[in-house]
Amino acid sequence: MSLANTRIVNHYTYNDDEFVLSYSHKNGPYNITGHVHDQYEVYYLLKGRRSYFIKDRLYTVQQGDLVFIPKAVLHRTLFAGSLQHQRIVLNFTDTFLERSRATGSKLDLLKPFHSPYPTLRLKEDDRRYAEALLLRAVAEMKEQMDGFEVCVQALAIELLVHLARCIDKYVGDAAPAVSPLQRRIAEITGYIQTHYAEPLTLSHLSETFYISPYYLSRVFKEVSGFSFVEYVNHVRMKEAQRLLRETDWKVQRIAEAVGFESIAYFGRVFKEEVQLSPLQYRSMKRGGTF
The missing domain is CATH 2.60.120.10 (Jelly Rolls)
Structure with missing residues (x-):
C-alpha cells in the first residue's frame, strides 16, 4: 500500500x-x-x-x-x-x-x-x-x-x-539491537501465533500482559506496522491456507479451527488476504481450475 x-x-x-x-x-x-x-x-x-x-x-x-x-x-x-x-x-x-x-x-x-x-x-x-x-x-x-x-x-x-x-x-555481528518495547511486542506476537485459535481481543491481551488496551493498540501498530486485528488475521489466514492445502476439511471446520465463529466473516477476510475464496485457493494449490 x-x-x-x-x-x-x-x-x-x-x-x-x-x-x-x-x-x-x-x-x-x-x-x-x-x-x-x-x-x-x-x-x-x-x-x-x-x-x-x-x-x-x-x-x-x-x-x-x-x-x-x-x-x-x-x-x-x-x-x-x-x-x-x-x-x-x-x-x-x-x-x-x-x-x-x-x-x-x-x-x-x-x-x-x-x-x-x-x-x-x-x-x-x-x-x-x-x-x-x-x-x-x-x-x-x-x-x-x-x-x-x-x-x-x-x-x-x-x-x-x-x-x-x-x-x-x-556470525557474531548479525544480532540487531532490540529495545525493551520491541521485546514486549515480540512476546505478544508470539502469544498470538500460539493462541490464534482462541478468542483474541485487545482487552484479553492487555490483561494477560498487564498493558492498557489503548497503549497496547498504539504501540503494537508503532512497533509492528500492523493493527492488532490485521496481525491476528494474518496469522489465522496463514494457518487456514495450510489446512486448505494439506487437509480435506470443510471450510466451516477450518474457519472454526483458526478462530472464526462466522464462516461468512472468515470467507471475507480470506478473500481480502489471498484474493481468492477458500475453495478457489484449495483448487489452485491442488492443480485444479476455478
Whole structure:
C-alpha cells in the first residue's frame, strides 16, 4: 500500500515462475502491506532507510543492508523517515535453486537464511562485490539485450554463492539491537501465533500482559506496522491456507479451527488476504481450475 504523494522514479523487473528480480526507486513515504509467499527473498537496500517487519518484530534497515526472508514468513517494509529509497529484491523457489546448483557442489546457498537474525550488514569489500553483481543485473534488465534473462539469473546465483561463502564471518555481528518495547511486542506476537485459535481481543491481551488496551493498540501498530486485528488475521489466514492445502476439511471446520465463529466473516477476510475464496485457493494449490 503506497501513501499519498509517493512517486515511482524507476522500476525494472524480470520474472518467471521460479525467479523474480526487481529494482525500484521510489520518492515519498511508502508502505508495503504484510504478505507471505512460497519463495525465499533477499532484500538489498541500495539507498535510504526503511523499517522491516519480519514475523514478530521490526528491524531498522539502512543503506547497504541485506535482509533474508525464508519461505512462508510474514513480512513488510515501512516508511522510516527517508523520502527516497532504492531497493533490489530477489525472490526464488526451491526448484530454481535445484536447477541452478552445480552437480557435486556442497555449498549450501540457503546458509544466510538459517541465521537466527534476518538482517546483515556486510563489510566494505563484501558489500561492494554484492552490490556490483546486483547493479549489473539491473543494467541487464534495463537494456534487455539478447540473452539478458540468462545473465540476470547467473548474476543472482553468483550473489547467492558470494553470500553463502562469506556469511560465517558475520556470525557474531548479525544480532540487531532490540529495545525493551520491541521485546514486549515480540512476546505478544508470539502469544498470538500460539493462541490464534482462541478468542483474541485487545482487552484479553492487555490483561494477560498487564498493558492498557489503548497503549497496547498504539504501540503494537508503532512497533509492528500492523493493527492488532490485521496481525491476528494474518496469522489465522496463514494457518487456514495450510489446512486448505494439506487437509480435506470443510471450510466451516477450518474457519472454526483458526478462530472464526462466522464462516461468512472468515470467507471475507480470506478473500481480502489471498484474493481468492477458500475453495478457489484449495483448487489452485491442488492443480485444479476455478
